[in-house]
Amino acid sequence: MRISSNFDSGNIKVISAEQPHDIQLEINKDNNSDFFQWFHFRLESTPFVExxxxxxxxxxxxxxxxWDDYQAVASYDRQTWFRVPTTYQDGQLVIDFEPEYSHTFFAYFAPYSYERHLDLLYRAQSHDACQIETLGQTIDGRDISLLVVGEPSDAKKKVWITARQHPGETMAEWFVEGLLEKLLDDEDPHAAALLSKTVFYIVPNMNPDGSVRGHLRTNANGVNLNREWQTPSVENSPEVYYVLEKMRAVGLDMYLDIHGDEALPYNFVAGSEGIPSYDARLASLENQFKDALLTITPDFQDVYGYPKDEPGQANLTVASCAVGEEFKALSYTIEMPFKDNADLPDPHFGWSDRRSYQFGQDTLAAIVKVVDNLR
Structure with missing residues (x-):
C-alpha cells in the first residue's frame, strides 16, 4: 500500500499506512502560514478491500x-470526480471506501491542474476575439496571465473577472472555464450581445503558485491575496499588485471575484454595502444582477450568505470592497460550495466541477441584464 501527493496540487502527510482499515493522515499547512484544509493525494492499494x-x-x-456534512471526492481517471462516504467527528475526517481499481485519487474538491490552466489560456488565445497578456511574475516565477476578450475601446464597458485568489477554491477556475467557453462561442447570443459593447478582462488563476503547491488560501509567501488589495507589494503579493495596476491603466465598470466557501452549502454573492461610497446606484445594480441570476438559474439563491457590512465598515483590504470603492463600480464576490447545493442536492457528485462550469455560463448571461446600466 502506498500514498503519494508528489504531483501538481498534491497535499497530504502520511502518519501511518500499514493496514487498509487504519490509514492515518494529516494535511500540510500552506507555506509560511497556519492555513490548511486542501488535500489531494493518490492511494495505491488492493481493489475491493474496505x-x-x-x-x-x-x-x-x-x-x-x-467538515460538517462534507463528503470527499474521489476519481480513478482524474476526469470524473464523485463523492465518497465520509464522516467527521472530534476533529477527524474518516473516508470509508472500497476501491474498484488499484489507484484512486482523493481531493477536497475536483482539482484544476496547472496544465489545464495553461490549456485554457492558449485555447482561448486561438479565438480572434481573445489575447493573452503577461502582467508579471509570481514569487515562484510563474506568469500572471490576463485574458482580454473583445476589441478594446473607450466607449465599451470594462468587466473584470478574477478567480482563485485562494488556490484551494478550484471551483472558481471551473467557473471561469465555463464562462470563457460561452463568451468565445461565435454562435452564442449572450456572447454576441456582450462583446458588441463590452471588453472582458479575465484572470483565470490569481494564485498559480499556491495552486501548484497544494495550498488552501495563500501564495508562495504564505500571504492571503484577498487581504492585500489596499497595499499590495511586488515583494509579498505581486499577483494583486500587477492586476490592480492593470485595472487602473484600462479602467473598470464591473468586477466579479470568484471564490468557494467551505461551510455554506449554497451559491451566493457578497456585495460592497459597507464601502464609503455605496449609494442607491450601486444598490440598484447589485439588485439587478442578483435578480437576473435568480431568474436564469435555480442553482443561485439570495437567502443564505455572509452578513452585510454596516455602512462604512467594509474591509477595504478585500478585493470586491477595495475595487468597488476605488472605481465606484458594481463589485461582487461570488461564492460556491465545497459541499453540495442544499437547494438542489446531488448525492453522487455534490456541488461539482461540471456544475461550477455551468454556473459560470449562467453568470455570463446575467451580465447581459446589467451591462447597459454600468455607467
Whole structure:
C-alpha cells in the first residue's frame, strides 16, 4: 500500500499506512502560514478491500465547520470526480471506501491542474476575439496571465473577472472555464450581445503558485491575496499588485471575484454595502444582477450568505470592497460550495466541477441584464 501527493496540487502527510482499515493522515499547512484544509493525494492499494482513511487534527484547520456534512471526492481517471462516504467527528475526517481499481485519487474538491490552466489560456488565445497578456511574475516565477476578450475601446464597458485568489477554491477556475467557453462561442447570443459593447478582462488563476503547491488560501509567501488589495507589494503579493495596476491603466465598470466557501452549502454573492461610497446606484445594480441570476438559474439563491457590512465598515483590504470603492463600480464576490447545493442536492457528485462550469455560463448571461446600466 502506498500514498503519494508528489504531483501538481498534491497535499497530504502520511502518519501511518500499514493496514487498509487504519490509514492515518494529516494535511500540510500552506507555506509560511497556519492555513490548511486542501488535500489531494493518490492511494495505491488492493481493489475491493474496505479502506478507512483518517485525516486528523482538523479541529485546527482553517474552517473546522467546513467538515460538517462534507463528503470527499474521489476519481480513478482524474476526469470524473464523485463523492465518497465520509464522516467527521472530534476533529477527524474518516473516508470509508472500497476501491474498484488499484489507484484512486482523493481531493477536497475536483482539482484544476496547472496544465489545464495553461490549456485554457492558449485555447482561448486561438479565438480572434481573445489575447493573452503577461502582467508579471509570481514569487515562484510563474506568469500572471490576463485574458482580454473583445476589441478594446473607450466607449465599451470594462468587466473584470478574477478567480482563485485562494488556490484551494478550484471551483472558481471551473467557473471561469465555463464562462470563457460561452463568451468565445461565435454562435452564442449572450456572447454576441456582450462583446458588441463590452471588453472582458479575465484572470483565470490569481494564485498559480499556491495552486501548484497544494495550498488552501495563500501564495508562495504564505500571504492571503484577498487581504492585500489596499497595499499590495511586488515583494509579498505581486499577483494583486500587477492586476490592480492593470485595472487602473484600462479602467473598470464591473468586477466579479470568484471564490468557494467551505461551510455554506449554497451559491451566493457578497456585495460592497459597507464601502464609503455605496449609494442607491450601486444598490440598484447589485439588485439587478442578483435578480437576473435568480431568474436564469435555480442553482443561485439570495437567502443564505455572509452578513452585510454596516455602512462604512467594509474591509477595504478585500478585493470586491477595495475595487468597488476605488472605481465606484458594481463589485461582487461570488461564492460556491465545497459541499453540495442544499437547494438542489446531488448525492453522487455534490456541488461539482461540471456544475461550477455551468454556473459560470449562467453568470455570463446575467451580465447581459446589467451591462447597459454600468455607467
Amino acid at each position: 479502506h478507512k482513511l483518517h485525516i486528523n487534527k482538523l479541529a485546527e484547520s482553517a474552517y473546522p465547520e467546513g
